[in-house]
Amino acid sequence: MENILQDVDAVIDQWGAKPESLLQIMLDVNHHFNYLPRESIVRIAERLRMPVSQVYSVATFFKVFSLTPRGRTIVHVCTGTACHVKGAPKLLDRMKQDLGLDPGETTEDLALTLETVNCVGACASAPVVVVNGETYSEVTPNKMAALVKEIKEQSA
Numbered sequence: 388m389e390n391i392l393q394d395v396d397a398v399i400d401q402w403g404a405k406p407e408s409l410l411q412i413m414l415d416v417n418h419h420f421n422y423l424p425r426e427s428i429v430r431i432a433e434r435l436r437m438p439v440s441q442v443y444s445v446a447t448f449f450k451v452f453s454l455t456p457r458g459r460t461i462v463h464v465c466t467g468t469a470c471h472v473k474g475a476p477k478l479l480d481r482m483k484q485d486l487g488l489d490p491g492e493t494t495e496d497l498a499l500t501l502e503t504v505n506c507v508g509a510c511a512s513a514p515v516v517v518v519n520g521e522t523y524s525e526v527t528p529n530k531m532a533a534l535v536k537e538i539k540e541q542s543a
Contacts, residue, residue: 388426394419395430404434413445413452421497422453458493458500460538462518467506469513474527478514479503481528485535498542499535 398415402408409431416427423446432439446452464482466475482488482501493500509515512524516531523534 391420391424391426392430395427396434399431399434404436406435406437409435409437409442409445413442417452421457421459422455425454456493456497458497459542460499460519461502462499462516462534462538463502463504463507464490465505465507465509465513465515465517466503467510467513469510470506470515473513475503475514477528478516478526478531481531482535485532496542499538 395416398412398419399408402412402415412431412435413423416431417423420427428442428446429439431437432442435442446454462482464470464475464478466479479490479501486494486499486501488494488499488501490501490503504517507515507517507522509522509524512522514526516523516526516534518534518538523530526534
């Protein structure tokens with residue numbers, strides 16, 4: 388826990404312990420740990436002289452923040468209308484089959500988190516999967532399996 392607090396303090400020192408830095412501090416801490424550890428929320432509140440409830444409300448308002456540990460690799464499967472019609476549910480089924488993951492879940496080794504998104508704006512290339520910001524178009528269940536295999540090899 389001491390390492391967490393030291394890392395959080397370093398981020399706060401970088402941006403300044405002032406309420407107007409809250410969002411940037413939280414973004415950096417979330418990026419550093421891949422989620423917002425409970426200790427970090429309390430420390431941010433203390434250092435910025437804000438109620439913990441206020442920091443927590445920001446953490447739960449924005450989808451970019453997670454209060455639970457997330458994987459080093461984040462896989463977003465688009466479930467918008469075009470992607471849904473062209474097979475997104477089958478991609479999610481394949482993830483369940485290969486990794487035992489449902490949307491919102493993370494592998495035990497924190498290698499991968501599976502999430503869904505409503506639209507990535509690439510409807511003509513449906514179904515679309517985004518892995519750590521890289522977009523994959525016209526993904527089939529077999530392509531999904533190959534992608535998962537590649538992700539597993541990279542994190543091994």
